[in-house]
Amino acid sequence: DAKTTQPNSMESNEEEPVHLPCNHSTISGTDYIHWYRQLPSQGPEYVIHGLTSNVNNRMASLAIAEDRKSSTLILHRATLRDAAVYYCILRVGTSYGKLTFGQGTILTVHP
Amino acid sequence: EAGVAQSPRYKIIEKRQSVAFWCNPISGHATLYWYQQILGQGPKLLIQFQNNGVVDDSQLPKDRFSAERLKGVDSTLKIQPAKLEDSAVYLCASSREALYNEQFFGPGTRLTVL
Numbered sequence: 533d534a535k536t537t538q539p540n541s542m543e544s545n546e547e548e549p550v551h552l553p554c555n556h557s558t559i560s561g562t563d564y565i566h567w568y569r570q571l572p573s574q575g576p577e578y579v580i581h582g583l584t585s586n587v588n589n590r591m592a593s594l595a596i597a598e599d600r601k602s603s604t605l606i607l608h609r610a611t612l613r614d615a616a617v618y619y620c621i622l623r624v625g626t627s628y629g630k631l632t633f634g635q636g637t638i639l640t641v642h643p
Numbered sequence: 644e645a646g647v648a649q650s651p652r653y654k655i656i657e658k659r660q661s662v663a664f665w666c667n668p669i670s671g672h673a674t675l676y677w678y679q680q681i682l683g684q685g686p687k688l689l690i691q692f693q694n695n696g697v698v699d700d701s702q703l704p705k706d707r708f709s710a711e712r713l714k715g716v717d718s719t720l721k722i723q724p725a726k727l728e729d730s731a732v733y734l735c736a737s738s739r740e741a742l743y744n745e746q747f748f749g750p751g752t753r754l755t756v757l
Contacts, residue, residue, distance in 0.1 A: 568746075575647075575734050575748030576686065619685055629674060629738060630699060631746065633685030 536620045541638040544610045552605040552637055554620030559600050564623045566631065567594065567605050569616040576619065576633075579605065615641045645669065647749035649735050655755045661723040664752045668716070668737030674698075675712055676746065677720050678734040686734055692718065725756045 537555040544550040556565065567579040580587055580594045582603070587594040593606040607614055619636040623629070648667040656662050668675050673694050678686035689708065691699040695715040703710070707726070712718040722729055732751040 573750075575736070575751050576746075577748065578745040581745075617685075629740075629746070630688060630691065633678075633687070636685055 536622060536634055538618075538620050538634065538637045540635065541640065543640045543642065544607075545642050546612060547609050550607040550610045550614070550639065550641075552607075552618050552620075552639065553602065554604070555602045556620070556622055557601045559622055560624075562624065565594065565596060565600075565603050566621040566623050567592070568619045568621065568631075568633075569614075570619070570636070571613075571616045579618070581623075610639075610641045612641050612643060615639055647735055647737055647747055649733075649749040649752055651752055652750065653753050653755075655757065656725055658727055658756050659724040661721065662725055662754060663719055663721045664733050664735075664754075666718045666720070666735030666749060668718075668735070669747055671739065672737035672747070673715070673740055674738045675718050676736040676738075677710055677718070678736065678748075680732045680734055680751070682731070689720070722754075725754075727756050730754055730756045 564581055564583050566581040568576040569579050570576045580589055580592050582594045582596055595604045617636040617638050619633050621631050623631055650665050654662055675692045677689045679689050680686040689703045690710045692712045695712045708722055710720045732753050734748055734751045736746040736748045738746045
């Protein structure tokens with residue numbers, strides 16, 4: 533499975549934007565970039581996904597580099613409820629939906 | 644819509660005992676996943692079902708773990724006998740179809756093996 537590299541932890545202040553980076557230099561043409569987050573004591577929660585173009589939804593935006601070797605999850609205004617572990621995952625296009633989670637980035641949001 | 648249901652939420656057993664976890668996916672979801680999450684790590688896929696057939700069980704320790712989804716709806720994951728290293732949170736997830744992009748996770752069952 534193609535691997536992703538994320539910082540172990542990041543910090544932000546409430547109501548400020550947060551940019552969570554992810555490197556995936558071995559990505560192949562059919563790999564989708566997924567982001568999930570896991571709040572304390574809960575199961576992971578889908579955030580956003582994309583293939584080549586930038587994507588926006590009600591939770592976040594996903595910016596994908598032109599060469600697709602990196603991407604950034606953008607939370608436009610962090611709240612205390614956004615404190616979680618954020619996972620950047622490559623879903624292989626032929627893998628029948630399989631998600632391979634890494635260590636993720638622990639996001640701390642300060643009031 | 645109701646989310647993925649799992650029970651029990653917590654379980655403590657002695658090593659070499661048996662344990663079973665139950666999962667009821669979101670209604671209409673064809674694909675069901677069981678993940679194991681050890682403390683401090685990301686979830687690891689154990690087994691994936693498409694309806695009542697197994698699609699991927701490559702990371703399931705088949706000498707002690709078993710899972711079934713007999714009628715293509717709810718599922719049971721069993722460990723027999725348990726080892727200390729099986730202490731983890733066991734997460735169930737479902738999606739409409741295997742290639743559907745969003746997986747919905749349940750709250751998990753926290754297993755402690757003493």
